[in-house]
Amino acid sequence: xxxxxxxxxxxxxxxxxxxxxxxxxxxxxxxxxxxxxxxxxxxxxxxxxxxxxxxxxxxxxxxxxxxxxxxxxxxxxxxxxxxxxxxxxxxxxxxxxxxxxxxxxxxxxxxxxxxxxxxxxxxxxxxxxxxxxxxxxxxxxxxxxxxxxxxxxxxxxxxxxxxxxxxxxxxxxxxxxxxxxxxxxxxxxxxxxxxxxxxxxxxxxxxxxxxxxxxxxxxxxxxxxxxxxxxxxxxxxxxxxxxxxxxxxxxxxxxxxxxxxxxxxxxxxxxxxxxxxxxxxxxxxxxxxxxxxxxxxxxxxxxxxxxxxxxxxxxxxxxxxxxxx
Ligand code: DGL
Numbered sequence: 001x002x003x004x005x006x007x008x009x010x011x012x013x014x015x016x017x018x019x020x021x022x023x024x025x026x027x028x029x030x031x032x033x034x035x036x037x038x039x040x041x042x043x044x045x046x047x048x049x050x051x052x053x054x055x056x057x058x059x060x061x062x063x064x065x066x067x068x069x070x071x072x073x074x075x076x077x078x079x080x081x082x083x084x085x086x087x088x089x090x091x092x093x094x095x096x097x098x099x100x101x102x103x104x105x106x107x108x109x110x111x112x113x114x115x116x117x118x119x120x121x122x123x124x125x126x127x128x129x130x131x132x133x134x135x136x137x138x139x140x141x142x143x144x145x146x147x148x149x150x151x152x153x154x155x156x157x158x159x160x161x162x163x164x165x166x167x168x169x170x171x172x173x174x175x176x177x178x179x180x181x182x183x184x185x186x187x188x189x190x191x192x193x194x195x196x197x198x199x200x201x202x203x204x205x206x207x208x209x210x211x212x213x214x215x216x217x218x219x220x221x222x223x224x225x226x227x228x229x230x231x232x233x234x235x236x237x238x239x240x241x242x243x244x245x246x247x248x249x250x251x252x253x254x255x256x257x258x259x260x261x262x263x264x265x266x267x268x269x270x271x272x273x274x275x276x277x278x279x280x281x282x283x284x285x286x287x288x289x290x291x292x293x294x295x296x297x298x299x300x301x302x303x304x305x306x307x308x309x310x311x312x313x314x315x316x317x318x319x320x321x322x323x324x325x
Contacts, residue, residue, distance in 0.1 A: 002045075002046060002047055002048050002140075003046060003047045003048070003084040003085060003139070003140035004047070004048045004050070004082055004083055004084050004085075005047045005048070005049055005050070005083070005084065005085050005086070005087055005136060005139050005140065006050050006051075006052065006073070006077050006083045006085075006086050006087070007033060007036075007037065007049055007050065007051045007052070007086075007087045007088075007089065008052050008054050008070060008073050008074070008086065008087070008088045008089070009032075009033035009036070009051060009052065009053045009054060009055075009056070009088075009089045010029075010054050010055045010056075010057065010059070010062075010066065010070065010088065010089060010090050010091070011028050011029025011055055011056040011057040011058060011059070011089075011090075011091060012028050012029060012057075012058065012059055012089060012090050012091030012092065012095075012116050012117070013026070013028050013091060013092065013116060013117045013118060013119065013120055013128065014036075014089050014090075014091075014115065014116050014117035014121070014128040014131065014132065015028065015029050015030060015031040015032075015033075015036060015056065015089060015121065015128075016028040016029065016030055016031070016117070016120035016121060016128075017030040017031055017120055017121055017122050018120050018122055018123065026120035026122075026123065028057070028058040028059075028091055028120075029055070029056035029057050029058065029091075030056070031121055032053060032056075033051035033052065033053045033089070034051060036051070036089070036132065037049050037051045039129060040129060040132050040133060040136065043129070043133045043187065044133055044136040044137070044140075046136070046137070046140045047136050047139070047140045049136070050083075052073065054066065054069050054070060054073065055069075057091070058091050058093070059090055059091025059092070059093045059094040059095060059098070059116075060091070060093050060094065062091075062094050062097075062098065064208075064210075064211045067098065067101060068207070070088060070098065070102070071101075071102060071105060071106070071207045073086075074086055074088075074102060074106055074112055075106065075207075077110070078106065078107055078109055078110055083110065084110060084111075084139075084140070085110050085111040085112070085113070085139035085140065085144065085145075086110065086111070086112045086113070086139070087113050087114075087115060087132075087135050087136065087139050088102075088112070088113070088114045088115070089115055089116065089132070090114050090115070090116050091116060092116040092117070092118060092153070092165055092173060092174075093165065094298075095114050095116055095151060095163070095165065096151070096160075096163050096164050096165060096298065096299055097298055097299060097301075097302050098114065099114050099149045099150075099151050099160035099163055100149075100160050100161060100299050100302050100303065101302050101306065102149045102160070103148045103149040103159075103160035103161060104203075104204055104205050104302075104303065104306050105203050105204070105205050105206065105207040105306065106149065106203050107200075107201060107202050107203050108145060108146050108147065108148055108196075108198045108199065108200065108201040109145060109200065110145055111138065111139045111141075111144035111145050111147070111150065112148075112149045112150070113135045113138055113139045113144075113149070113150045113151070113152055114149065114150070114151045114152070114160075115131050115132055115134075115135035115151070115152045115153070116128075116131065116153060117131055118153075118154075118169065118170060118171050118173050119171065125171075127154070127171040130155075130187060131152060131153055131154070133187045134152050134155065134185040134186065134187060135152040137185055137187065137190050138150065138152055138157055138183065138185055138190060141190055143192055143196065145196065145199070146196030146197070146198050146199035146200065146201070147159060147182065147196050147197065147198060148160055148161070148198050148201075150182070151163040151174065152185060153171075153173065153174045154171050154172045154173070154174060155184060155185055155186055156174065156176075156181040156183070156184060156185070157181055157182055157183035157184070157185055158174055158175075158176040158180070158181055158182065159176065159179065159182050161294075161295075161299075161325070162176035162177055162178065162179045162180070162182075162294075163175075163176055164176075164177065164274075164296055164299070166274060166275075175275070177275050177276075177294060178277070178294045181193070182194065205306050205307070205309075205310045206309070206310055208305060208306060208309030208310075209309065210309065211305045211309065212235075212237040212238065212305050212308040212309055213233065213235045213236045213237060214236070214237060214238045214239065214240060214301050214304050214305050214308070215231045215232070215236065215239055215240075216239075216240045216241075216242055216297045216298070216301055217231055217239055217240070217241050217242065217249075217253075217257075218242045218272060218297075219241065219242060219243045219244050219248070219249050219250075219253070219272055222250075223249070223250060223253060224252070225250070225252035225253050225255065225256045226256075227253070228253060228256040228257060228260070229256070232260065232265070236265060237265060237266065237308050237313075238265050238266035238267065238268065238304050238305075238308060239257065239260065239265060239266075239267050239268070240268045240270055240292070240297050240300045240301045240304060241253075241257065241267065241268065241269045241270060241297075242270055242271065242272040242296075242297035243269055243270065243271055243272060243278075244271070244272065244273075245271060245273060246271060246276070246277075246278050246279065246281075247269030247270055247271050247278035247291060247292065248269075249269075254283075254287070257287070257289070258286075258287035258288065258289070261287055261288035261289060261315070262288065264313070266290060266304060266307075266308065266313060266315060266318055267287075267288070267289045267290065268289070268290045268291075268292050268300050268304055268318070268322070269284070269289050269290065269291055269292060270292035270295060270296060270297040270300040271292070271296070271297075272297070274296075277293055277294055278291050278292045278293060279291055279293070280319070288315050289315070290315055290318045290319045290322060291319065291322065292322055293322045293323060295322065300322070303321060303322065304318065307321055
C-alpha cells in the first residue's frame with residue numbers, strides 16, 4: 001500500500017538554484033515544491049506525495065512565526081486520516097533547532113522527517129534529490145514512527161535530539177551526538193539500528209505561544225564580565241553560556257551569571273566545543289546553574305525557551321529536562 005506523505009516546503013539549498021553549475025553564489029528557496037515533487041515522483045513509487053509551500057527562505061531567516069506555521073501543519077496532519085507521514089524541506093543552517101523544537105512539541109504517532117541539501121539542485125554532485133528520495137523511503141517505512149522527529153542527510157538518519165550541523169560544507173555535514181545515526185538509508189535500502197524508543201508518546205510540551213528572550217553568551221579568552229550585562233535586558237528570562245571546555249567561563253563572568261540566577265533567570269552552561277557532555281559540577285548547586293549535558297548552545301536555547309514557555313523555571317526541573325534522553 002502506498003504511504004500518503006505531506007511535504008511542507010520552507011526553502012533552503014534543497015530548493016536552491018544557481019545561474020551556473022560551477023558557481024558558488026546560488027540562491028536558496030528558488031524551486032517550488034511542485035517542481036521538486038515532479039522530479040522525485042518517478043524515484044519514489046512507494047508514496048503518494050502532496051506538497052505545501054510554507055516559505056521559500058534560507059533557514060538563517062527562520063522566525064517563530066514560521067515555526068508556528070510548520071507546527072500547526074504538522075499538528076493537523078497528525079490527526080488527519082489522509083496523511084501517514086510528514087517531510088519538511090529545510091535549510092541546513094538551523095535544521096537542528098527546528099527539528100528539536102518539533103520533537104519536543106509533537107506526538108510520535110506519525111513520522112516527521114526534516115531533509116535538506118548541502119549543494120543546490122543544479123550544482124555538480126547535487127545531493128538534494130537523493131536526500132529527498134531517502135527521506136521518502138524513511139517516512140514511508142512502517143518502522144519510522146515512534147522515534148520522534150528525524151533528520152535525513154547524507155544517507156544517514158539522525159534523531160532530532162542528537163543532530164547537529166558539524167561541517168560548513170560537504171554532503172556529510174551532519175553528525176549525531178551522543179548517539180550517532182539511528183539508521184542508514186539509500187534510495188534502495190533502509191536499515192534501522194534498533195527499535196523505536198518513543199512509541200506512541202504524546203507531545204511533551206505545548207508549542208510556545210511566545211518564545212521567551214534567551215540570549216547565548218559565547219565565551220572567549222579574556223572576556224570581561226560586563227559583556228553579560230550588555231546582552232541581558234528587562235525581558236530576558238534565561239541565558240545559555242557557550243562556555244569553554246565543559247561549560248566554563250572566567251571567574252567574573254560566572255559570578256555575574258550567578259547573580260542573574262539569584263534574580264530568577266535560568267542559566268544553562270553549554271560548551272563552545274563542537275562535541276561532548278557538559279556535566280553538573282558542585283558549583284552548579286550553589287550558583288543555581290543548569291548543565292546542558294549533550295545539547296550544544298543553539299539547541300540548549302530551544303529547549304530552555306520551550307521549558308520557560310511551559311512554566312518550567314525551577315533550576316532542578318530544568319536540569320531534569322536537560323538530563324532526559
Ligand atoms: N543558508 C542556508 C539555509 O537555508 C542555505 C544552505 C543550506 O540549506 O544548506 O540554511
